[in-house]
Amino acid sequence: MREIIVISGKGGTGKTSLSGAFAHLNRDKIICDLDVDAPDLHILLAPKVIFEEKFISGNEAVIIQDKCQACGVCAEMCRYNAVSIRDERYMIEPLRCEGCKVCVTFCPEEAIDFPSRYCGNWYVSSTRFGTMVHAQLFPGAENSGRLVSILRQKAREKAKEEGSDLILCDGAPGIGCPVISSLSGTDLAVVVTEPTPSGLHDLQRVADLCSYFKVRVAVIVNKFDLNPEQTSLIEDYCRKNNHELVGNLPHDDMVTKAMVERKVITEMKDSNMAKMTGNIWANVLALLN
Numbered sequence: 001m002r003e004i005i006v007i008s009g010k011g012g013t014g015k016t017s018l019s020g021a022f023a024h025l026n027r028d029k030i031i032c033d034l035d036v037d038a039p040d041l042h043i044l045l046a047p048k049v050i051f052e053e054k055f056i057s058g059n060e061a062v063i064i065q066d067k068c069q070a071c072g073v074c075a076e077m078c079r080y081n082a083v084s085i086r087d088e089r090y091m092i093e094p095l096r097c098e099g100c101k102v103c104v105t106f107c108p109e110e111a112i113d114f115p116s117r118y119c120g121n122w123y124v125s126s127t128r129f130g131t132m133v134h135a136q137l138f139p140g141a142e143n144s145g146r147l148v149s150i151l152r153q154k155a156r157e158k159a160k161e162e163g164s165d166l167i168l169c170d171g172a173p174g175i176g177c178p179v180i181s182s183l184s185g186t187d188l189a190v191v192v193t194e195p196t197p198s199g200l201h202d203l204q205r206v207a208d209l210c211s212y213f214k215v216r217v218a219v220i221v222n223k224f225d226l227n228p229e230q231t232s233l234i235e236d237y238c239r240k241n242n243h244e245l246v247g248n249l250p251h252d253d254m255v256t257k258a259m260v261e262r263k264v265i266t267e268m269k270d271s272n273m274a275k276m277t278g279n280i281w282a283n284v285l286a287l288l289n
Ligand code: SF4
Pocket: 063, 064, 067, 068, 069, 070, 071, 072, 073, 074, 075, 090, 106, 107, 108, 109, 110, 111, 112
């Protein structure tokens, strides 16, 4: 079984549009949205949920008002300023609470409960391009790295179940916790970038991270025609560092049109972009052989 992840140095490079198009082009695969902090592949693929489970991670402090004697110790001890007073009652702001348990330990009245934190849900869904594993975190919920691990595990199980030999992941932008959790054991990272100085800088950071995890890197320059000079610099960088250039895509208003219609670019029949994306996907697959 092979795993490909589509990532980018920052958001807004066209990563998810391309992930959706690749999902359309490859019949036999499991789709996995690992951009758990800001998932949007579901907007294009309109998944129908067939399995759902809560994502529970860490704990949060909750004051039991009947026991609280309003001594203020919790407010003094909380270094995250999560405790506030409203109408002379001490309250804990769930979005600020880091679950460090200090207030629970020091409350003289044992008036603070410490339940598990319900952070969101993860799903297995059917889409017009096949089975998709994805998630939705609640605002402020954290530990997205562990959620990524759960999704990857589930995607592997589904791939085995369905006899698929490919898992296609839409990864998170940047080099944070969700990307780090996405990379180990991945066969190929397809990095989408744009022809700007920051695009090159972000590409270097994410490519270095992939190299650290010994993941092969393939690069796509999106909207390459907007700055041919910068595109050349990116191509030079790739050649010098043995990253595969699998293709460049021009700026095309059709991409926005496809999004508005909730289609992926390869569903826009007879478009040049659809053909070019098909060629790029063929180049990506060739790297797996
Ligand atoms: S430390 Fe305990 S008793 Fe004191 S204000 Fe906080 S919750 Fe209430």
